[in-house]
Amino acid sequence: MIWDEEHETMPREALEPLQLRRLQDQVARIYATVPYYRAKMDEVNVSPGDIKTLADINKLPFTTKEDLRKNYPFGLFTVPLERVVRIHASSGTTGKPTVVGYTKRDITLWANLMSRTLAAAGATSKDVIHNSYGYGLFTGGMGAHYGAENLGATVVPASGGNSKRQITIMRDFQATVLLSTPSYALNLADTMADMGVTPSDLALRVGVFGAEPWSESMREEIEKKLSIKAIDIYGLSEIIGPGVAAECHERQSGLHIMEDHFLPEIVDPETFDPLPLGAKGELVFTTLTKEAFPVIRYRTKDFSRLLTDPCICGRTFYRMEKVTGRSDDMLIIRGVNVFPSQIEHVLVSIEGVEPHYQIIVDRKGNMDTMEVHVEVSEAVFSDEIKKLEALSKKIQYDIKDLLGVSCQIKLVEPKSIQRSEGKAQRVIDKRKI
Amino acid sequence: MKVEQIAIFLENKSGRLAEITAILAQKGINIRAMSLADTADFGILRLIVNDTESACQALRNKGFTVGKTDVVVIEVSDKPGGLASVLEKIREGGLNIEYMYAFTQKSGETGLIIFRFDDIDAALKTLKNARVRILSGEEVYAI
Numbered sequence: 110m111i112w113d114e115e116h117e118t119m120p121r122e123a124l125e126p127l128q129l130r131r132l133q134d135q136v137a138r139i140y141a142t143v144p145y146y147r148a149k150m151d152e153v154n155v156s157p158g159d160i161k162t163l164a165d166i167n168k169l170p171f172t173t174k175e176d177l178r179k180n181y182p183f184g185l186f187t188v189p190l191e192r193v194v195r196i197h198a199s200s201g202t203t204g205k206p207t208v209v210g211y212t213k214r215d216i217t218l219w220a221n222l223m224s225r226t227l228a229a230a231g232a233t234s235k236d237v238i239h240n241s242y243g244y245g246l247f248t249g250g251m252g253a254h255y256g257a258e259n260l261g262a263t264v265v266p267a268s269g270g271n272s273k274r275q276i277t278i279m280r281d282f283q284a285t286v287l288l289s290t291p292s293y294a295l296n297l298a299d300t301m302a303d304m305g306v307t308p309s310d311l312a313l314r315v316g317v318f319g320a321e322p323w324s325e326s327m328r329e330e331i332e333k334k335l336s337i338k339a340i341d342i343y344g345l346s347e348i349i350g351p352g353v354a355a356e357c358h359e360r361q362s363g364l365h366i367m368e369d370h371f372l373p374e375i376v377d378p379e380t381f382d383p384l385p386l387g388a389k390g391e392l393v394f395t396t397l398t399k400e401a402f403p404v405i406r407y408r409t410k411d412f413s414r415l416l417t418d419p420c421i422c423g424r425t426f427y428r429m430e431k432v433t434g435r436s437d438d439m440l441i442i443r444g445v446n447v448f449p450s451q452i453e454h455v456l457v458s459i460e461g462v463e464p465h466y467q468i469i470v471d472r473k474g475n476m477d478t479m480e481v482h483v484e485v486s487e488a489v490f491s492d493e494i495k496k497l498e499a500l501s502k503k504i505q506y507d508i509k510d511l512l513g514v515s516c517q518i519k520l521v522e523p524k525s526i527q528r529s530e531g532k533a534q535r536v537i538d539k540r541k542i
Numbered sequence: 543m544k545v546e547q548i549a550i551f552l553e554n555k556s557g558r559l560a561e562i563t564a565i566l567a568q569k570g571i572n573i574r575a576m577s578l579a580d581t582a583d584f585g586i587l588r589l590i591v592n593d594t595e596s597a598c599q600a601l602r603n604k605g606f607t608v609g610k611t612d613v614v615v616i617e618v619s620d621k622p623g624g625l626a627s628v629l630e631k632i633r634e635g636g637l638n639i640e641y642m643y644a645f646t647q648k649s650g651e652t653g654l655i656i657f658r659f660d661d662i663d664a665a666l667k668t669l670k671n672a673r674v675r676i677l678s679g680e681e682v683y684a685i
Contacts, residue, residue, distance in 0.1 A: 485551045490551050492547070492588055493640050519584075522553050
């Protein structure tokens with residue numbers, strides 16, 4: 110089923126003028142209401158009137174996470190807080206979260222985009238949707254929830270954690286659709302095996318997975334272990350949350366971008382010049398209709414390419430290839446964004462600890478694991494075991510406190526962390542994604 | 543009456559202990575007493591040597607994390623109950639032992655016990671009052 114047939118199957122000749130009109134309106138409104146954006150545009154001598162074609166978008170300056178951080182918390186909102194009905198936030202590079210806001214209309218739009226996403230995955234109002242995305246500041250849980258309710262499905266707001274209980278609920282309520290991160294889906298599959306629950310005890314037929322990169326082989330594993338069709342979705346809080354792009358169940362290859370609301374570009378990750386259609390580069394989005402928190406040319410740091418061939422499902426939106434990597438050092442651990450600089454921030458805030466560390470990420474069983482190796486300097490060294498163990502616990506606790514991700518700490522000898530060309534290799538990612 | 547002990551941080555990987563003893567051997571440093579405390583991930587080697595300064599210097603130059611601590615070394619008679627009577631006095635004095643290790647002398651008539659107390663000055667006072675024989679640094683380094 111196509112949720113919004115009028116827009117999702119719109120001929121390109123009609124879609125592009127709509128995008129241009131919306132882009133012009135959005136740029137004019139942002140220029141008028143956000144001093145920060147206005148200053149950035151004035152700096153490069155661009156005014157809203159200069160946007161005459163869609164290609165003129167490359168006259169506009171980019172927006173990055175750094176811009177969001179500088180304007181923490183509400184500096185980039187275009188409406189007064191009394192018109193904002195919801196706030197979400199995700200972790201930032203220095204411990205400061207990135208904050209996004211939604212008006213009533215934004216929430217309705219978001220719900221519709223998630224309904225489109227779920228419908229593309231093959232879900233309907235007859236489904237029982239088990240939502241294991243985390244509810245809270247993270248956009249995943251509530252974004253998916255509103256979309257599923259809007260679809261008319263029966264929603265089970267399970268949120269994350271307590272896998273055994275989740276499986277019992279899925280079995281007893283006969284859930285047909287699972288929403289979660291792909292790694293959590295595999296964790297559920299393993300817990301099921303431990304409990305002696307087989308896929309035939311459940312009624313699941315589709316899983317809608319996002320919030321972290323995953324491979325085709327992981328898709329095969331999930332589909333086999335849970336006996337479902339696994340669908341990839343894409344979104345980020347800075348754009349709206351989940352609901353930016355979604356695979357159709359007919360093809361399961363390439364994610365249709367909701368182009369009537371988000372304008373995608375692919376740029377060279379070094380020069381930031383626009384790349385021709387089909388070329389691989391950094392994915393950049395401009396929101397076309399968002400009210401409270403629109404963004405212009407937001408650099409996602411995700412690598413992808415746009416696929417323009419017609420799709421069997423009937424949708425005319427271009428598809429983005431499954432995200433394969435990033436242009437920065439952000440790690441996604443169990444769905445949580447982690448920057449090495451955040452770990453560094455924790456370490457240097459502990460007296461005597463030097464920022465000589467290495468992060469080792471792996472996937473054991475189906476869960477991401479993170480181990481942080483920290484060199485022991487003389488300032489923190491003690492001849493007593495309990496003092497070193499207390500130090501290691503303190504680091505572990507502070508990281509968990511800041512990032513919400515648990516990790517193992519290993520104290521290591523000075524200079525034992527590999528240094529390449531004089532610069533330490535901060536991250537070793539052993540996961541095969 | 544305090545004796546200097548050096549502590550060295552060790553990752554649990556093969557050959558590290560051999561490396562340390564080789565460094566000390568090369569500098570002509572003699573190990574008087576040692577103990578190794580370990581956890582699943584790391585270990586702490588504690589040594590009393592005849593030349594603390596040179597040993598620290600040599601190990602630091604080779605990149606080891608080294609710390610110096612003061613410990614108390616006492617003599618107990620090498621017969622049943624020798625240690626028990628000293629520990630009883632430590633208990634009576636309300637002293638806290640962080641860790642301890644022992645070694646015997648060549649003569650074999652007395653054993654030496656090394657204590658790491660959380661409050662070394664209080665410990666020295668208690669042991670002195672109890673007439674326990676406390677060895678000086680010079681005596682220990684020269685054993």
